[in-house]
Amino acid sequence: MILVYIEVRDGKVKKSSLETLSEGKRRADELGLDTAAVLVGHGLKGLDSGIFPYGASKVYLLENALLSHYSPSGFAAALAVLVQEAGPEIILFSATSMGKDLAPRLAARLGVSLASDCTGTAVVEGKLEVKRPIYAGKAFVTFRLAASPQLVTLRPNVFSLLEPSEAAGETLIKEVVIPEDDVKDVVSEVAREEGAALDVTEAEIVVSGGRGLKGPENFDLLKDLSALLPHSAVGASRSAVDAGWIDHQHQVGQTGKTVSPNLYLAVGLSGAIQHLAGMSSSKYIVAVNKDADAPIFKVADFGVVGDLFQIVPYLKEELKKVLAE
Amino acid sequence: MNIFVCVKRVPDTESKIRIDHSSNRIIEEGLNFVLSPYDEYAVEEALRIRESEGGKVTVFSVGPDVALATLKKALAMGADEAVLIKDVLPEAYDGLRVAKIFARVFEQKYPEFDLLLFGKQAMGSDNAQVPAMVAELLGLPQVNVVTKLEIEGNSATAHREIEGASEIVTLPLPAVLSAQKGLNEPRYETLKGIMMAKRKEIPVISLADLGFGADELSPQMDLVKMESPPPREAGQVIEVEPEEAARKLVDFLHNEAKVI
């Protein structure tokens, strides 16, 4: 069985979990395995129906009142109980904040290694192979995992969703027993950043700015563009973040976030090696920069040499036109 | 407050990574190695906690002899003690192996601590695994990707960065925490610190000292291949009047890339 962990935030299943489930289903079919999904928490009933269309033939709901809020130690303990019972060959997580926190904890509990943040999977000679970037994407490694179960986290936004099917499956509700003493790191509160609807790692379009914006107020130019574009978010270079123009949550790069959106629009940023490390796996990169020699043009699919303060207002108008069509 | 910080020696972020395809390893020759940037935030936080709460900061690293330079850097920043756990195996991108080593070191040799600090991920392996694994192996609570930390007596309150928000966790000590950018601004080494670090004796523990069996630590990841990323081809670059430039750019996005 391939078991896929499904993350719930604000009472909803995360899209990245469904991407992971879709990829799990594709590999399970090649390996001749079943695909199951697992949710952990309290009051999960009703969330199962949205999961079956993406390839799960079984959905486990692991319930415990201690787990109504996220706790890595508690969630790992609950998952370990199911792993013992169901004996999956492969367990997949999405490499979100929660997946990155929880998967290594479960791996250690099971005594197995973990392949983090993979961007490719394949079945070769009947074995699962996973590919992942190292050195912030400056190299890639392909692994086979020797231990069982094989634990893998998959990078969000990289794997395509399955065409939803009509298929339904079996829901198994389990009251898991975990020692109360195991649960000491419970999240007590979630403080939302004002106005940040979508994180850069989740966005399909990232509109990023750098030192060329000259000051914090000009990030409004990019926020305006982002407001026009569905599923988009504003990113930034480290220089812009370090200057205090925008919160570090928005920083893209080797010491910021790694993003792989469909479109990365780089405005007034040079494309330093540490910045490229965080965004060079984007599907399309376009850049606006007044310096024709800026390194960003070496990776851009389309580049405009010119003054961003002159170009961005026209860009907004042109986008409006096309989006209105 | 007895604070431990785990620090790793990694190639700096400017590094151009070259691969030796015969051994499936990166070529270290010519690379400049530094203390992993997130680990610097962890060291800085430890020093700040010591300054406000009193206590001692000890830094640990698993690696070859050259990792002594990484430990010296942390000493020069102000750490009190350093310990090297000598491991000559090349990077295996397998966090469990390192986590098992640390768990054994703390259980057997250094069982007394209040806080175990890490970077949120080691630059290079980019695993983001070791802190949570050590926490699980030692049965401790964890908060990863911490951007704000307050210590009060026997408990800590940490803000952890998630997508578009922060999670707030209050947990009892001892605990495992991993540092994210934003937690603090790391200080520079002082001349006095550098001199002190030079003179400091650094104990070296071998894996044999820790009593590991023959294959207890063999990596469970079979490396099939290591390769460079597919090169990104530069596309077209235009230099025309702003209005026309904007029109062409949107035309590209709409009709060629089809992303809007």
Ligand SMILES: Cc1cc2nc3c(=O)[nH]c(=O)nc-3n(C[C@H](O)[C@H](O)[C@H](O)COP(=O)(O)OP(=O)(O)OC[C@H]3O[C@@H](n4cnc5c(N)ncnc54)[C@H](O)[C@@H]3O)c2cc1C
């Ligand atoms: C350890 C370490 C980690 C780092 N991590 C990161 C990281 O995670 N992310 C990151 O981004 N950086 C990182 N950096 C910093 C990186 O090296 C660069 O300094 C930084 O990315 C530069 O930011 P920038 O492109 O905004 O600024 P600059 O390099 O100064 O580029 C500004 C660009 O704006 C253009 N410009 C100026 N005015 C205009 C205008 N009116 N119209 C159009 N274009 C204009 C200029 O031509 C120039 O290309 C790191 C550095 C170190 C040492």
Ligand SMILES: Nc1ncnc2c1ncn2[C@@H]1O[C@H](COP(=O)(O)O)[C@@H](O)[C@H]1O
């Ligand atoms: N070999 C090592 N020596 C010391 N600390 C390490 C080592 N490997 C990992 N760490 C610590 O664990 C953190 C996360 O590493 P990783 O899980 O490899 O990304 C790092 O930031 C360090 O604090």
